[in-house]
Amino acid sequence: MATILDKNATQANPVPGIGLQPPVREVKPAPDRFKNLLGKYKVWRSDACVKCGKCEEICPRGVHVRPDGYADFLTGLDWRCTAEQCKENGTYCVDHCPQKALRIELSPMYKSLGDYRWTADLIMSTWHMASTGEVPDGELEYKTGNSGGGFDKIDFRFPADGPRTNPDEISTALELNKRGDNRPSVVIDIPIYGGGMSFGSVSPHTILSKARAAVAWNTFSCTGEGGYIERLLPYKDHMITQVATGLFGVREETIQMAPIVEFKYAQGAKPGLGGHLLGDKNTPAVAAMREAVAGTPLFSPFPFHSVYSVEDHKKHVDWIKHINPHALVSVKVSTPIDVDMVAVGSFYAGTHIVHLDGSYGGTGAAPEIAKKNIAMPIEYAIPKVSRFLQEEGIRDQVTLIVSGGLRTAYDMAKAIALGADGVVIGTSEMVAMGCIRCGKCESGRGCTRGIATTDPEMVAKMTIEWGAQRLINMLFAWRTQLVDILSRFGMRDVKELRGRTDLLSHQDYE
Ligand code: SF4
Ligand code: SF4
DSSP, X not given: OOOOOOTTHHHXXXXXXXXXXXXXXXXXXXXXXXXXXXXXXXXXXXXXXXXOOHHHHHOTTOXXXXXXXXXXXXXXXXXXXXXXXXXXXXXXXXXXXXXXXXXXXXXXXXXXXXXXSSBHHHHHHHXXXXXXXXXXXXXXXXXXXXXXXXXXXXXXXXXXXXXXXXXXXXXXXXXXXXXXXXXXXXXXXXXXXXXXXXXXXXXXXXXXXXXXXXXXXTOOEEOGGGOOOGGGGGGGGGEEEEEETTOTTOOXXXXXXXXXXXXXXXXXXXXXXXXXXXXXXXOHHHHHHHTSOTTSOEEEOSSOTTOSSHHHHHHHHHHHHHHOTTOEEEEEEOOOTTHHHHHHHHHHHTOSEEEEEOTTOSOTTSXXXXXXXXXXXXXXXXXXXXXXXXXXXXXXXXXXXXESSOOSHHHHHHHHHHTOSEEEEXXXXXXXXXXXXXXXXXXXXXXXXXXXXOOHHHHTTXXXXXXXXXXXXXXXXXHHHHHHHHHHTTOSBGGGGTTOGGGEEETTTO
């Protein structure tokens, strides 16, 4: 039997993970790890400033400071500034400066950050949640982007008044085994788990940060298709083993140790295209894990060449169930027009979880043209599949998990109201760990922020504890928002929100 050794772990992981304390579900400050923090505003101070200190006195955010030993020098911690709130509250320093020496504008970095889906506000608000575990207080838009469609056009119809549920009495737990078969009950504490990111596409520190956050929140992360690195073993009860078309690193023992095994048939960001790891990211450690030659590009074909029918698919599911009599089986598919038929077929083949992956997800390595033009957006796929499962009389026997372009806690809640049981996130996790959405994940040595890279020097830019804490904090903030939504509807359990399309409205029609 093959072993699961990551033979070059030391070379790929210069910061050893062994000896870390067990992760805990607790908010702890995890400020940005780079020196020059990005903020929404830039504060300009002209030569007219006489250092009178009026701005220091009035600023509620501590933006204007005198560095130690410089009584006659004022500088700005611009990233703290919340100018719009100050205008409303009467604390706008620009208006109070007796010399008219201050000017505040949107910062050039803010203006160049993000795009219509992942706006600068969404990126910065995710950083805020990851740093503090708190929901932003109004300066940043944290619920929707500016895409002009999909989740960005859907609102909740909250009741104007009516009883609210006590947040402490609200359950966000989700049972993943609804089949009622002889396999274990698997309950996660939040209706969210982490998507597959393979060793090779992202760094081992990214993978381990995700795993630790999954342990803290009693949920799951997923190996992705690059194999099971040895340092994941302490977290194995919270890891999904992915079996994808390339079968990289797929080994009997990694299937046997997994509480959930996921077949990845396709990815919503690039359905029909398979996967492609460029040679530069295929380091000796990655190659050893994938049993390939270092430095060569690696392809995952599309489709599984062993599956061309539901019967073939059932053989796959039976294979996993035979090797691991305790695992739940998940099937990840993209969203073609007949995705409802695919979901039903998958259920009859024996799957416990149908994971729909719509367009718009994926890292910067997925081609933009594929992300935006091939798969059906997940907002359309969810009600289509949920309804079809209902008509078939099996909706309550299968768990419907969705992903692809879900950026915020509000997207998650809307997906559940459209008919999903829970969601898988990936890009939001990367943003929480400091991703700036530059889209260069696949090129050269990979991500300069140390997230989507296998280069040892880049990997060392992010410690596992910091990455995990950022994710733990973000999940706190997401759960807080989900609980608030349920509370406003007077609900006690996230299950009550599932399929409640009557609670949603579309901005174009109302
Ligand atoms: S606008 Fe408000 S938060 Fe910003 S620097 Fe001035 S006083 Fe401080
Ligand atoms: S910051 Fe890193 S992970 Fe984010 S898009 Fe750029 S290369 Fe990819």
